Each structure stands twice: as structure tokens, then as C-alpha cells.
Amino acid sequence: MNILGLHIFGHDTGAAIVSKGRLWAIGEERLDRRKHSGYFPHLSVKYLLQAAGLNSINEIDLIVGVTRHNKEGTNVTVSSIRDELGYTGRIHTVSHHDAHAASAFCASPFDEAAIMVVDGLGSKSVEVETGKELPFSLRGLTIKEQKDREEVQSFYRAQGNELTPIRKDCTVPGYMNGLGLVYMGTSVFLNFGDFGSGKVMGLAPYGGQPGKTVEPKFFDVVDGVALTKSEKNFVRHNDLYQKRFFPDLPRRENQALPDDLYTEIAYAVQKETEDGLIEIARHLYRISPSRNLCYAGGVGLNSVANKKILDNTPFENIFIQPGACDSGIALGCALYGANFIEKEAPGRYRFKNAYLGRDYSEEEILEALRNTPNIRFTKEKDIVKRSAALLADGKILGWLEGGSEIGPRALGHRSIICDPGKPEMKDILNEKVKHREGFRPFAPSVLLECAPEYFDLNCESPYMLLIAAVKNDKQGIIPAITHVDGTARVQTVTKNDNGRYYDLIKEFYNITNVPVILNTSFNIAGEPIVETPQDALRCFMSTEMDYLIIEDYLVEAAGPKQLVRGPVADENKLKADDIRGGKGLKRWLKGLKKR
Numbered sequence: 390m391n392i393l394g395l396h397i398f399g400h401d402t403g404a405a406i407v408s409k410g411r412l413w414a415i416g417e418e419r420l421d422r423r424k425h426s427g428y429f430p431h432l433s434v435k436y437l438l439q440a441a442g443l444n445s446i447n448e449i450d451l452i453v454g455v456t457r458h459n460k461e462g463t464n465v466t467v468s469s470i471r472d473e474l475g476y477t478g479r480i481h482t483v484s485h486h487d488a489h490a491a492s493a494f495c496a497s498p499f500d501e502a503a504i505m506v507v508d509g510l511g512s513k514s515v516e517v518e519t520g521k522e523l524p525f526s527l528r529g530l531t532i533k534e535q536k537d538r539e540e541v542q543s544f545y546r547a548q549g550n551e552l553t554p555i556r557k558d559c560t561v562p563g564y565m566n567g568l569g570l571v572y573m574g575t576s577v578f579l580n581f582g583d584f585g586s587g588k589v590m591g592l593a594p595y596g597g598q599p600g601k602t603v604e605p606k607f608f609d610v611v612d613g614v615a616l617t618k619s620e621k622n623f624v625r626h627n628d629l630y631q632k633r634f635f636p637d638l639p640r641r642e643n644q645a646l647p648d649d650l651y652t653e654i655a656y657a658v659q660k661e662t663e664d665g666l667i668e669i670a671r672h673l674y675r676i677s678p679s680r681n682l683c684y685a686g687g688v689g690l691n692s693v694a695n696k697k698i699l700d701n702t703p704f705e706n707i708f709i710q711p712g713a714c715d716s717g718i719a720l721g722c723a724l725y726g727a728n729f730i731e732k733e734a735p736g737r738y739r740f741k742n743a744y745l746g747r748d749y750s751e752e753e754i755l756e757a758l759r760n761t762p763n764i765r766f767t768k769e770k771d772i773v774k775r776s777a778a779l780l781a782d783g784k785i786l787g788w789l790e791g792g793s794e795i796g797p798r799a800l801g802h803r804s805i806i807c808d809p810g811k812p813e814m815k816d817i818l819n820e821k822v823k824h825r826e827g828f829r830p831f832a833p834s835v836l837l838e839c840a841p842e843y844f845d846l847n848c849e850s851p852y853m854l855l856i857a858a859v860k861n862d863k864q865g866i867i868p869a870i871t872h873v874d875g876t877a878r879v880q881t882v883t884k885n886d887n888g889r890y891y892d893l894i895k896e897f898y899n900i901t902n903v904p905v906i907l908n909t910s911f912n913i914a915g916e917p918i919v920e921t922p923q924d925a926l927r928c929f930m931s932t933e934m935d936y937l938i939i940e941d942y943l944v945e946a947a948g949p950k951q952l953v954r955g956p957v958a959d960e961n962k963l964k965a966d967d968i969r970g971g972k973g974l975k976r977w978l979k980g981l982k983k984r
């Protein structure tokens with residue numbers, strides 16, 4: 390059975406496939422090189438068919454996508470898939486939150502779980518198919534009234550091959566923003582753009598200064614639902630956000646951060662989000678108790694809040710897959726098809742690791758190397774030993790190994806790495822390689838068995854989705870990854886899941902007595918993470934990285950680099966609208982014609 394999951398509308402489009410018991414996934418942005426790409430995922434489909442060894446789209450038995458109705462009530466997801474791909478087989482569509490829920494549960498290690506989905510906005514309520522009747526809150530509404538309502542929070546319960554929606558909450562007129570949109574609205578207010586929530590989270594710990602804090606009430610949580618009184622969406626209508634919360638304060642322009650004002654806003658929204666999510670998760674536990682919580686939706690990338698949910702609710706285990714945001718929607722669609730439609734054996738597509746991209750052959754790597762001017766490359770007998778020695782010597786390495794990671798985090802297959810023991814590394818990386826704001830922290834990869842010695846963490850965090858305090862006596866040993874509040878966004882690494890990346894850290898440990906390396910995504914600010922060896926070489930030759938490792942090959946510059954001196958795109962200007970509906974749709978159609 391070959392099942393393809395597609396995310397074709399919105400931002401972060403992409404595809405995932407289950408075939409012969411294997412799972413692959415890729416985001417269109419990795420291939421078309423447009424950050425948060427909203428283009429139809431043609432390149433992703435081609436990539437996955439190749440990975441699975443299929444020759445034609447019509448070898449796919451089932452495509453699962455997300456329902457999208459046009460004004461006439463026609464499901465345009467189905468017609469788009471047929472038109473764009475020439476696919477004649479079965480198509481099934483589900484709601485946006487159903488896809489998120491499937492991505493969280495089916496990839497999890499659990500046989501049963503309660504599931505929480507919290508994001509900006511999901512499907513419109515007319516597009517929500519519960520498989521039964523409409524949620525109670527939506528009954529009796531006209532189609533037009535339902536169109537004004539969009540998924541904002543959903544609870545599910547799952548066991549084996551059954552996914553049961555137990556509660557779905559939508560925005561309602563007068564309350565058009567949930568917790569995720571308030572957070573995104575804050576990102577826009579702070580001039581970080583629609584996709585700057587991670588920056589808000591990184592800035593927050595600089596706030597909370599005595600006498601300077603701000604305390605707006607961003608949202609109310611009533612019966613486990615967070616909503617804010619508002620007529621319109623705060624991301625699209627940020628003036629309403631301003632009027633509601635900070636009427637006397639202009640939106641941030643380019644003021645240096647951290648400061649005493651905007652930083653306190655980041656602190657306040659983060660704190661209220663953490664408290665709100667704890668309350669929401671506790672409510673879910675009350676109505677559907679389980680030892681296990683699966684959690685998805687863009688808010689699930691808030692690694693600070695995630696650890697607080699784990700620490701402050703009765704749930705004993707939490708699973709969040711690395712594509713918790715919309716980059717995991719296609720994955721959720723494929724897993725929905727396999728588990729809940731075709732009812733393949735439960736647990737079959739549990740995540741073994743996050744590396745769902747395809748491998749690159751030695752021939753492909755050599756071709757990329759030979760076609761890149763001004764480099765010198767050698768095939769190393771022991772690339773791990775050589776790389777660890779370079780890291781210990783203070784060098785910055787690009788590291789490409791195996792298939793790429795799903796989701797926005799680099800987890801050791803498409804990473805830039807260096808020694809976290811050198812305090813100056815943070816500034817060097819920010820200025821010379823990543824070209825991003827100096828206040829943003831870098832994350833550590835640590836051998837799992839050594840994690841409790843260095844961090845206040847007693848569980849695995851393989852996807853860098855939990856924040857933990859760095860132990861007091863270790864903060865001076867790994868300063869480049871210790872954030873201003875003494876925490877770090879930890880990736881725990883095991884031999885089983887991470888192979889060579891584990892060996893590298895172990896070898897670095899042998900040399901330095903520190904089982905931790907600094908790991909940041911292999912890209913420049915504004916650019917998607919690299920996918921192919923060519924992408925990696927291009928990024929390497931545009932930045933002041935010292936060496937590049939592609940599998941067994943060690944690459945260094947042998948001539949001038951064409952250095953990029955700033956972000957390749959202004960992240961502050963990235964708007965979801967530009968790459969999906971409205972104006973973006975026209976651009977999308979134009980882009981299609983060009984291909």
C-alpha cells in the first residue's frame with residue numbers, strides 16, 4: 390500500500406509517503422528554496438516518488454490532504470490534486486487539526502493517548518469532518534456563519550487504529566484570536582514577522598526585570614479554551630492587537646534588543662502562554678485522563694512551555710514530533726491514511742528518528758563536489774575522529790549526513806556545529822555565519838546518558854522541543870549554549886537514533902571531557918535549511934564556516950568565498966499572506982505557470 394499525504398494550501402506545504410512499511414517526508418521549502426514555501430508541492434512529490442522507488446503518481450493507492458472549500462462549497466483540494474498531479478486514484482481529505490493530531494499520535498511511542506492541538510488557525514468549521522456530526526457548538530449555524538469559524542484548539546483521544554475527536558473549539562465572532570494567534574500577533578508587533586514566534590521565545594528570558602514588567606491580559610482560559618475578545622485576526626490586523634494591549638506604544642521598528650520595553654512584552658506573552666497551556670492541558674486531562682499526552686500545532690514548538698506542561702500537569706509522558714507546526718501536516722495526512730483509513734498495524738510508523746528525507750549517494754555527492762569551484766576535498770578514513778579534532782580546535786563545521794530532518798529544527802543531519810565551551814562562539818556564529826539577532830540562543834546536542842549531569846532533564850528530548858536548566862556547575866563549561874536565564878533547548882542524542890552524529894559527540898567528549906556540542910541549523914537567516922549536497926556547498930561558500938563535512942568527505946575552501954553579509958531574506962517581512970491566500974495566491978499561480 391502506497392499512501393501519499395499532501396499539504397497543498399497555506400504555508401509550509403509539503404508531502405509525506407508511506408510505502409512498503411517505510412515513511413519519508415519533505416517540505417517544499419527545502420526543494421524550492423523559499424522559506425515557508427506555500428507553493429503546490431510538486432518538487433516534494435517527485436522527491437518522494439524517487440525515494441520510494443515509484444515511477445508514477447498513479448502507483449499511489451491513496452492520497453490524503455486537508456479539506457479546503459471554495460465559495461460554492463466544492464472541495465478544491467480534490468480538484469487541485471487531480472489537476473496538478475494528474476492523479477486518478479482515491480483521495481480522502483481531513484481537517485487541518487485532524488492532520489496535526491494524526492502526526493502527533495501515530496508517530497508517538499504510545500498505544501493510547503490524549504491529544505491536544507493548539508495552533509494559529511486550522512480549517513474552517515465547514516471543512517471539519519468529525520466522521521460523525523458537527524461539534525455541538527457549530528450545530529444550527531448557517532454555512533455562512535460556519536465559514537467565519539476556524540479551528541483554534543482541538544482535543545482528541547486515540548487508541549490503536551481509532552482517532553476520536555472529543556472536543557473542538559473554533560474562533561467565534563467577537564473572539565477571533567486564540568492563544569497561538571495572540572503569540573503570533575506579538576511577533577508581528579515586535580517586528581519579527583508572522584514566523585517570528587521563536588524569536589519572541591528567545592527574547593522573553595531577558596525580561597521580567599523588577600519594576601519593568603508589563604501585565605496585559607492577553608487571553609482568558611475558560612473551560613480549557615483560550616480566546617481573546619477581538620473582532621479580527623491579530624496577525625492580519627495588528628493595529629487591533631496594538632489597540633487592545635498597548636494603545637500608547639508604537640509597534641517596534643528596529644530598536645536594539647534586548648531593551649526595557651519590548652522585551653518585557655515578549656516576557657509577558659511567554660509567561661501567559663505557559664500558564665494558559667498548563668491550564669488547557671490540565672483540562673484535557675480532566676475530561677480524558679491518560680498517562681500520555683501527544684501534542685501538535687505550531688504552539689507545540691514552544692519548547693519552554695512544553696517542559697512546563699510536562700512538569701505541571703498529571704500527564705507522565707509527552708510526545709511532540711519535530712514537525713509540530715504546519716511542516717508536519719503532510720506527515721499527519723499520510724499517517725492518517727495509513728492508521729485510520731487503511732488501518733495498518735498500529736505502531737508501524739512510530740518515529741524511530743526525525744530523519745525522513747532521502748539519502749544521497751556517493752555519486753551524487755562527488756558530482757556536487759566536482760561542480761563546485763574553489764574547494765578542496767578529501768575522503769577521510771575516519772571522518773568522525775577528524776571532525777571531532779577540528780571541533781575541539783575551535784573550528785565551525787557544516788555537517789551533512791543521511792536524510793534530512795522533518796520540521797524546523799536541525800538535529801544533526803543538516804547542522805552547523807562547534808565547541809560550546811568557547812563563550813565567543815555565539816557572537817561569531819551570529820555575525821559570520823548565521824547573520825541573525827545576537828540575543829537568540831544556540832542549542833546543545835548532548836549524549837543522552839550524560840544529559841542529567843549537565844541539564845535538569847530526566848527524559849529524552851530527541852527533537853530539541855524541551856528546555857531544561859543547565860546545571861549551575863556546568864554553565865561555565867558550556868557558555869555558548871547557556872541562555873541568559875541559565876537554560877538550554879536540549880537535543881539528546883543516542884547511538885540508535887543518530888548513528889554517526891552520536892559517534893562525533895562521543896569522540897569530542899573523549900578529547901575535551903565535554904559530551905556536548907553546539908548545534909544550529911545549516912542555513913543562513915531567511916533561508917530554508919539545506920537539503921542537497923549542492924545546497925550545503927553553496928551555503929558553505931557563502932559564509933565563514935571553516936570546514937564542511939558531507940558524509941565521509943571533508944571540504945575546505947581553496948579560493949575566495951562569495952560571502953553573504955546579511956540574511957538572504959528579511960525574516961521580519963515574511964508574511965503568511967504573501968505565500969498563501971490573497972496576493973500570495975496570485976503569485977502562487979504565476980509561479981506554477983513559470984514551471
Ligand SMILES: [Fe+2]
Pocket residue numbers: 485489508509510511686687714715
Ligand atoms: Fe496548524
